[in-house]
Amino acid sequence: MKSTILNAAESLRSPDTAAEPDPRTTMFAGETLPSLAAHHRDIEAIQLTFGVPEAVAIQFENARNLYLYAWHVYRFFPVAQSQALFSLELGLKARLPDRLPEPYQRPWQRQPMLAGLLGYAIDQGLVRNEGFRRWHQAAEGRARQRRSMEIFQAMMD
Structure with missing residues (x-):
């Protein structure tokens, strides 16, 4: 198999450069470059309420850590977003009934999906x-x- 030459930002980092930000992370920053500490503060500000099931909290923390490490690997941002959406879906499944009324869940669906769960939660006033x-x-x-x-x-x- 022939190896493809990748841009340095796409390749495995060396131990010396692993802690540096991905160049794309700061590309659109404008005059003031963002810092890892500021990035961490933004993430830390997003908290779950008390009483969230442990399984949901663990998945949420996975999303937060992926978002933190996206500072170093820009391609982690969509992975972090997917993980955050999975956490949301898991949390809604824990909170809402197993079977939702139509149009939130189609009769052929064995379990509600994120769009239906979110729509139902919004309509019930759980998400504002x-x-x-x-x-x-x-x-x-x-x-x-x-x-x-x-x-x-x-x-x-």
């Missing part, structure tokens, strides 16, 4: 948009600020 709205607004604000700084820097150059 208030917290998500703040996150989106904060992300949009950071993006606007970054773009403004880039435009300002381009004008100065």
